[in-house]
Amino acid sequence: MVTTKKTAIPKEFSDLLQSTALLHVATTGPDGEPQSNPVWFDWDGEHLHFSQTTTRQKYRNLHRDARLAGSIVDPKNPFRYLEIRGTVVEFRPDPEFAFISSMSAKYLNIPVYQGSKPGDEERVVVVVRPEHTTSMG
Amino acid sequence: MVTTKKTAIPKEFSDLLQSTALLHVATTGPDGEPQSNPVWFDWDGEHLHFSQTTTRQKYRNLHRDARLAGSIVDPKNPFRYLEIRGTVVEFRPDPEFAFISSMSAKYLNIPVYQGSKPGDEERVVVVVRPEHTTSMG
Numbered sequence: 001m002v003t004t005k006k007t008a009i010p011k012e013f014s015d016l017l018q019s020t021a022l023l024h025v026a027t028t029g030p031d032g033e034p035q036s037n038p039v040w041f042d043w044d045g046e047h048l049h050f051s052q053t054t055t056r057q058k059y060r061n062l063h064r065d066a067r068l069a070g071s072i073v074d075p076k077n078p079f080r081y082l083e084i085r086g087t088v089v090e091f092r093p094d095p096e097f098a099f100i101s102s103m104s105a106k107y108l109n110i111p112v113y114q115g116s117k118p119g120d121e122e123r124v125v126v127v128v129r130p131e132h133t134t135s136m137g
Numbered sequence: 138m139v140t141t142k143k144t145a146i147p148k149e150f151s152d153l154l155q156s157t158a159l160l161h162v163a164t165t166g167p168d169g170e171p172q173s174n175p176v177w178f179d180w181d182g183e184h185l186h187f188s189q190t191t192t193r194q195k196y197r198n199l200h201r202d203a204r205l206a207g208s209i210v211d212p213k214n215p216f217r218y219l220e221i222r223g224t225v226v227e228f229r230p231d232p233e234f235a236f237i238s239s240m241s242a243k244y245l246n247i248p249v250y251q252g253s254k255p256g257d258e259e260r261v262v263v264v265v266r267p268e269h270t271t272s273m274g
Contacts, residue, residue, distance in 0.1 A: 026164075027163075027171055028171055032169070033222060034163035034165055036161055038218050069170070069171045071175055078175075083172070083173055
Protein backbone atom coordinates (compact mmCIF):
# COMPACT_ATOMS: atom_id res chain seq x y z
CA MET A 1 0.00 0.00 0.00
CA VAL A 2 1.24 3.46 -0.92
CA THR A 3 0.41 6.33 1.40
CA THR A 4 0.85 9.95 0.40
CA LYS A 5 0.65 12.94 2.68
CA LYS A 6 0.22 15.26 -0.26
CA THR A 7 -3.20 16.38 -1.33
CA ALA A 8 -2.33 15.63 -4.92
CA ILE A 9 -4.00 12.56 -6.35
CA PRO A 10 -1.37 10.11 -7.61
CA LYS A 11 -1.30 10.48 -11.40
CA GLU A 12 -1.42 6.73 -11.91
CA PHE A 13 -4.83 6.63 -10.18
CA SER A 14 -6.40 9.69 -11.79
CA ASP A 15 -8.26 7.46 -14.27
CA LEU A 16 -10.37 6.16 -11.38
CA LEU A 17 -11.62 9.69 -10.79
CA GLN A 18 -12.92 9.80 -14.36
CA SER A 19 -14.49 6.35 -14.19
CA THR A 20 -18.05 5.39 -13.40
CA ALA A 21 -16.90 3.41 -10.37
CA LEU A 22 -18.81 4.19 -7.19
CA LEU A 23 -17.28 6.08 -4.28
CA HIS A 24 -17.82 4.35 -0.94
CA VAL A 25 -18.06 7.20 1.53
CA ALA A 26 -17.21 6.74 5.21
CA THR A 27 -18.55 9.30 7.66
CA THR A 28 -18.88 9.45 11.43
CA GLY A 29 -22.31 8.87 13.00
CA PRO A 30 -23.85 10.55 16.03
CA ASP A 31 -22.20 8.18 18.50
CA GLY A 32 -18.82 8.40 16.81
CA GLU A 33 -19.41 5.17 14.89
CA PRO A 34 -18.27 4.74 11.28
CA GLN A 35 -20.91 4.62 8.55
CA SER A 36 -20.37 3.68 4.93
CA ASN A 37 -22.34 3.86 1.72
CA PRO A 38 -21.77 4.14 -2.01
CA VAL A 39 -22.45 7.29 -4.01
CA TRP A 40 -22.12 8.67 -7.52
CA PHE A 41 -19.30 11.18 -7.63
CA ASP A 42 -17.59 13.74 -9.81
CA TRP A 43 -14.05 15.11 -9.76
CA ASP A 44 -13.21 18.53 -11.16
CA GLY A 45 -9.45 18.25 -10.82
CA GLU A 46 -9.44 19.76 -7.36
CA HIS A 47 -12.51 18.65 -5.41
CA LEU A 48 -14.71 15.59 -5.10
CA HIS A 49 -18.43 16.23 -5.47
CA PHE A 50 -21.39 14.07 -4.64
CA SER A 51 -25.10 14.73 -4.20
CA GLN A 52 -26.95 14.39 -0.94
CA THR A 53 -30.48 15.05 0.22
CA THR A 54 -30.59 17.20 3.32
CA THR A 55 -32.69 14.66 5.19
CA ARG A 56 -30.09 11.90 4.99
CA GLN A 57 -28.01 10.73 7.93
CA LYS A 58 -24.82 11.34 5.95
CA TYR A 59 -25.71 15.01 5.56
CA ARG A 60 -26.26 15.36 9.29
CA ASN A 61 -23.05 13.44 9.98
CA LEU A 62 -21.03 15.79 7.80
CA HIS A 63 -22.46 18.84 9.53
CA ARG A 64 -21.29 17.41 12.82
CA ASP A 65 -17.89 16.24 11.55
CA ALA A 66 -16.84 17.38 8.09
CA ARG A 67 -14.17 14.71 7.69
CA LEU A 68 -14.78 11.78 5.38
CA ALA A 69 -13.00 9.08 3.44
CA GLY A 70 -14.00 7.62 0.12
CA SER A 71 -12.68 4.50 -1.57
CA ILE A 72 -12.92 3.72 -5.27
CA VAL A 73 -12.15 0.31 -6.79
CA ASP A 74 -11.13 -0.05 -10.41
CA PRO A 75 -14.09 -1.84 -12.06
CA LYS A 76 -11.64 -3.66 -14.32
CA ASN A 77 -9.14 -4.64 -11.60
CA PRO A 78 -10.42 -5.35 -8.09
CA PHE A 79 -6.86 -5.24 -6.73
CA ARG A 80 -6.53 -1.60 -7.60
CA TYR A 81 -8.08 1.09 -5.47
CA LEU A 82 -7.72 4.68 -4.38
CA GLU A 83 -8.78 6.08 -1.03
CA ILE A 84 -9.22 9.82 -0.63
CA ARG A 85 -9.54 11.32 2.82
CA GLY A 86 -10.67 14.89 3.05
CA THR A 87 -12.95 17.53 4.47
CA VAL A 88 -16.22 19.00 3.28
CA VAL A 89 -15.60 22.62 2.36
CA GLU A 90 -19.06 23.46 1.06
CA PHE A 91 -22.62 22.23 0.85
CA ARG A 92 -23.60 23.84 -2.44
CA PRO A 93 -27.34 24.17 -3.10
CA ASP A 94 -28.61 22.23 -6.13
CA PRO A 95 -32.12 23.74 -6.42
CA GLU A 96 -32.68 22.81 -10.07
CA PHE A 97 -31.01 19.38 -9.69
CA ALA A 98 -28.36 20.39 -12.21
CA PHE A 99 -25.67 18.44 -10.40
CA ILE A 100 -27.64 15.27 -9.68
CA SER A 101 -28.78 15.31 -13.31
CA SER A 102 -25.14 15.55 -14.42
CA MET A 103 -24.51 12.44 -12.30
CA SER A 104 -27.45 10.69 -13.94
CA ALA A 105 -25.90 11.58 -17.30
CA LYS A 106 -22.49 10.27 -16.22
CA TYR A 107 -23.64 7.01 -14.67
CA LEU A 108 -26.83 6.20 -16.57
CA ASN A 109 -26.55 8.24 -19.75
CA ILE A 110 -29.90 9.81 -18.80
CA PRO A 111 -29.50 13.59 -18.77
CA VAL A 112 -32.28 14.35 -16.29
CA TYR A 113 -32.31 12.68 -12.89
CA GLN A 114 -35.33 10.39 -12.63
CA GLY A 115 -35.26 9.61 -8.90
CA SER A 116 -37.11 12.73 -7.81
CA LYS A 117 -37.91 16.24 -9.02
CA PRO A 118 -36.78 19.64 -7.75
CA GLY A 119 -39.19 20.53 -4.96
CA ASP A 120 -39.76 16.88 -3.98
CA GLU A 121 -36.66 16.99 -1.80
CA GLU A 122 -33.78 19.32 -1.08
CA ARG A 123 -30.43 18.36 -2.60
CA VAL A 124 -26.97 19.77 -2.09
CA VAL A 125 -23.61 19.13 -3.70
CA VAL A 126 -21.13 18.00 -1.08
CA VAL A 127 -17.77 19.53 -2.04
CA VAL A 128 -14.76 17.71 -0.59
CA ARG A 129 -11.17 18.92 -0.44
CA PRO A 130 -8.78 15.92 -0.56
CA GLU A 131 -6.13 15.94 2.13
CA HIS A 132 -4.60 12.50 2.04
CA THR A 133 -4.68 9.48 -0.23
CA THR A 134 -3.86 5.81 0.07
CA SER A 135 -3.82 3.41 -2.83
CA MET A 136 -3.03 -0.11 -3.89
CA GLY A 137 -2.40 -1.80 -7.17
CA MET B 138 -33.38 3.66 2.06
CA VAL B 139 -34.44 1.00 4.53
CA THR B 140 -32.90 1.04 7.99
CA THR B 141 -33.18 -1.86 10.41
CA LYS B 142 -32.29 -1.83 14.06
CA LYS B 143 -32.19 -5.60 14.16
CA THR B 144 -28.93 -7.47 13.81
CA ALA B 145 -30.53 -9.79 11.31
CA ILE B 146 -29.47 -9.27 7.72
CA PRO B 147 -32.51 -8.56 5.55
CA LYS B 148 -33.25 -11.79 3.68
CA GLU B 149 -33.57 -9.99 0.37
CA PHE B 150 -29.94 -8.88 0.64
CA SER B 151 -28.39 -12.12 1.87
CA ASP B 152 -27.26 -12.97 -1.67
CA LEU B 153 -24.76 -10.09 -1.45
CA LEU B 154 -23.10 -11.85 1.48
CA GLN B 155 -22.49 -14.87 -0.73
CA SER B 156 -21.24 -12.83 -3.67
CA THR B 157 -17.71 -11.95 -4.65
CA ALA B 158 -18.44 -8.25 -4.28
CA LEU B 159 -15.91 -6.37 -2.18
CA LEU B 160 -16.69 -5.02 1.27
CA HIS B 161 -15.70 -1.37 1.70
CA VAL B 162 -14.74 -1.12 5.36
CA ALA B 163 -14.94 2.16 7.26
CA THR B 164 -12.92 2.47 10.46
CA THR B 165 -11.88 5.36 12.68
CA GLY B 166 -8.30 6.62 12.48
CA PRO B 167 -6.07 7.91 15.27
CA ASP B 168 -7.45 11.45 15.09
CA GLY B 169 -11.05 10.28 14.93
CA GLU B 170 -11.15 10.62 11.15
CA PRO B 171 -12.96 8.11 8.95
CA GLN B 172 -10.90 5.75 6.80
CA SER B 173 -12.19 3.46 4.06
CA ASN B 174 -10.84 0.62 2.01
CA PRO B 175 -12.06 -2.47 0.20
CA VAL B 176 -11.47 -6.03 1.44
CA TRP B 177 -12.31 -9.60 0.59
CA PHE B 178 -14.86 -10.92 3.04
CA ASP B 179 -16.69 -14.03 4.16
CA TRP B 180 -20.02 -14.45 5.93
CA ASP B 181 -20.77 -17.54 8.03
CA GLY B 182 -24.42 -16.75 8.69
CA GLU B 183 -23.64 -14.88 11.88
CA HIS B 184 -20.39 -12.94 11.54
CA LEU B 185 -18.46 -11.09 8.87
CA HIS B 186 -14.83 -12.12 8.47
CA PHE B 187 -11.97 -10.45 6.67
CA SER B 188 -8.21 -10.84 6.77
CA GLN B 189 -5.82 -8.22 8.03
CA THR B 190 -2.10 -8.00 8.56
CA THR B 191 -1.22 -6.82 12.02
CA THR B 192 0.95 -4.00 10.68
CA ARG B 193 -1.91 -2.28 8.85
CA GLN B 194 -3.51 0.96 9.98
CA LYS B 195 -6.93 -0.69 9.92
CA TYR B 196 -5.78 -3.28 12.47
CA ARG B 197 -4.51 -0.54 14.77
CA ASN B 198 -7.70 1.44 14.24
CA LEU B 199 -9.86 -1.51 15.26
CA HIS B 200 -7.83 -2.09 18.40
CA ARG B 201 -8.50 1.52 19.37
CA ASP B 202 -12.18 1.52 18.36
CA ALA B 203 -13.75 -1.83 17.47
CA ARG B 204 -16.69 -0.31 15.61
CA LEU B 205 -16.80 -0.48 11.83
CA ALA B 206 -19.15 -0.24 8.90
CA GLY B 207 -18.93 -2.12 5.64
CA SER B 208 -20.84 -1.48 2.42
CA ILE B 209 -21.37 -4.00 -0.37
CA VAL B 210 -22.73 -3.09 -3.80
CA ASP B 211 -24.43 -5.67 -5.99
CA PRO B 212 -22.02 -6.20 -8.90
CA LYS B 213 -25.02 -6.71 -11.20
CA ASN B 214 -27.03 -3.71 -9.96
CA PRO B 215 -25.20 -0.62 -8.75
CA PHE B 216 -28.41 0.76 -7.22
CA ARG B 217 -28.56 -2.09 -4.75
CA TYR B 218 -26.40 -2.14 -1.68
CA LEU B 219 -26.20 -3.37 1.87
CA GLU B 220 -24.40 -1.61 4.71
CA ILE B 221 -23.54 -3.56 7.85
CA ARG B 222 -22.46 -1.74 10.97
CA GLY B 223 -20.96 -3.78 13.74
CA THR B 224 -18.22 -4.44 16.24
CA VAL B 225 -15.11 -6.58 16.12
CA VAL B 226 -15.55 -9.41 18.61
CA GLU B 227 -12.32 -11.27 17.87
CA PHE B 228 -8.98 -11.04 16.12
CA ARG B 229 -8.49 -14.72 15.33
CA PRO B 230 -4.94 -15.80 14.51
CA ASP B 231 -4.43 -17.18 11.01
CA PRO B 232 -0.91 -18.63 11.38
CA GLU B 233 -1.13 -21.04 8.43
CA PHE B 234 -3.01 -18.54 6.24
CA ALA B 235 -5.98 -20.91 6.09
CA PHE B 236 -8.46 -18.05 6.08
CA ILE B 237 -6.69 -15.78 3.59
CA SER B 238 -6.25 -18.80 1.34
CA SER B 239 -9.99 -19.48 1.55
CA MET B 240 -10.51 -15.88 0.42
CA SER B 241 -8.09 -16.43 -2.47
CA ALA B 242 -10.16 -19.50 -3.39
CA LYS B 243 -13.42 -17.54 -3.20
CA TYR B 244 -12.31 -14.46 -5.12
CA LEU B 245 -9.63 -15.81 -7.43
CA ASN B 246 -10.29 -19.52 -7.59
CA ILE B 247 -6.69 -20.01 -6.42
CA PRO B 248 -6.72 -22.21 -3.31
CA VAL B 249 -3.46 -20.95 -1.80
CA TYR B 250 -2.96 -17.24 -1.19
CA GLN B 251 -0.17 -15.95 -3.43
CA GLY B 252 0.39 -12.51 -1.91
CA SER B 253 2.69 -13.66 0.88
CA LYS B 254 3.58 -16.79 2.83
CA PRO B 255 3.03 -17.70 6.48
CA GLY B 256 5.98 -16.21 8.34
CA ASP B 257 6.37 -13.32 5.88
CA GLU B 258 3.76 -11.35 7.79
CA GLU B 259 1.30 -11.90 10.60
CA ARG B 260 -2.36 -12.22 9.60
CA VAL B 261 -5.52 -12.33 11.65
CA VAL B 262 -9.15 -12.93 10.84
CA VAL B 263 -11.20 -9.92 11.91
CA VAL B 264 -14.53 -11.29 13.20
CA VAL B 265 -17.36 -8.76 13.14
CA ARG B 266 -20.74 -9.02 14.85
CA PRO B 267 -23.37 -7.11 12.85
CA GLU B 268 -25.48 -4.71 14.89
CA HIS B 269 -27.32 -2.59 12.37
CA THR B 270 -27.95 -2.61 8.66
CA THR B 271 -29.03 -0.12 6.05
CA SER B 272 -29.85 -1.00 2.47
CA MET B 273 -31.14 0.34 -0.79
CA GLY B 274 -32.55 -1.23 -3.92
